[in-house]
Amino acid sequence: MSEGVKKQIRQMFSGGCVFLTGAATIDALPDTSVPEVAFVGRSNVGKSSLLNALTGQATLARTSHTPGRTQQLNFFAVSDGSVRLVDLPGYGYAKASKGAVKSWNKLIRNYLEFRPNLRHVYILIDSRHGLKDGDKEVMELLDSMGVAYQIILTKSDKIKKEQMDKVVASTEAVLKKHPAAFPLPHITSSHKKYGVDEMQMAVFKLAHPDIIIDDQ
Numbered sequence: 001m002s003e004g005v006k007k008q009i010r011q012m013f014s015g016g017c018v019f020l021t022g023a024a025t026i027d028a029l030p031d032t033s034v035p036e037v038a039f040v041g042r043s044n045v046g047k048s049s050l051l052n053a054l055t056g057q058a059t060l061a062r063t064s065h066t067p068g069r070t071q072q073l074n075f076f077a078v079s080d081g082s083v084r085l086v087d088l089p090g091y092g093y094a095k096a097s098k099g100a101v102k103s104w105n106k107l108i109r110n111y112l113e114f115r116p117n118l119r120h121v122y123i124l125i126d127s128r129h130g131l132k133d134g135d136k137e138v139m140e141l142l143d144s145m146g147v148a149y150q151i152i153l154t155k156s157d158k159i160k161k162e163q164m165d166k167v168v169a170s171t172e173a174v175l176k177k178h179p180a181a182f183p184l185p186h187i188t189s190s191h192k193k194y195g196v197d198e199m200q201m202a203v204f205k206l207a208h209p210d211i212i213i214d215d216q
């Protein structure tokens with residue numbers, strides 16, 4: 001990769017990423033003028049933590065040990081303004097009231113289904129738990145809308161290599177049946193910063209499809 005591209009990637013994530021707005025209802029979503037990359041997944045899988053690892057700003061998105069921390073769609077701008085990163089509430093959070101779960105799920109679904117500037121979705125899966133029904137529902141929705149997505153296996157620091165190999169194999173088997181999915185899952189650990197550089201490059205490419213990166 002050229003030094004120029006490396007510099008651009010550094011600049012894109014170099015501490016100047018900002019919180020733009022939060023939307024608790026569909027009416028509150030920001031305009032659609034900038035491409036968006038969304039981070040979805042069950043509650044507590046590490047969506048907000050990965051967003052912080054990507055931007056190198058530990059406190060940009062709020063994280064918590066308690067599932068259900070993120071309760072609205074939170075929009076962040078990267079430093080060069082070329083893309084928005086969207087941190088979604090976790091779906092299927094059992095301890096929230098039924099009414100709250102229903103309205104979050106409706107909001108997530110509406111966003112994924114009708115957002116014209118949504119370029120890519122990362123579906124985060126806790127490596128220890130693998131794919132669950134809620135994840136498969138989201139995959140089917142994105143397949144039907146033709147929105148490209150990739151599975152991210154999070155918290156890789158929590159499991160041994162043999163366990164990781166198993167979850168990778170079972171995930172790949174499921175991915176074969178999903179046309180809009182990238183066929184391979186990507187492994188990350190936000191705590192150990194593992195797999196984060198590759199994601200920065202992937203987001204850079206999504207935001208700058210015109211720039212050719214030579215070592216791919």
Ligand SMILES: Nc1nc2c(ncn2[C@@H]2O[C@H](COP(=O)(O)OP(=O)(O)OP(=O)(O)O)[C@@H](O)[C@H]2O)c(=O)[nH]1
Pocket residue numbers: 041042043044045046047048049050062063064065066067068069070071088089090091154155156157158188189190191192
């Ligand atoms: N060991 C380890 N823990 C992690 C990692 N990423 C996140 N966590 C922990 O997992 C918990 C949940 O992380 P969040 O980033 O808040 O998860 P979330 O998916 O945004 O959760 P909701 O907003 O509730 O949907 C926190 O205690 C994090 O510190 C990781 O890579 N490794």
Ligand SMILES: [Mg+2]
Pocket residue numbers: 047048049062063069070087088089090
């Ligand atoms: Mg969160």
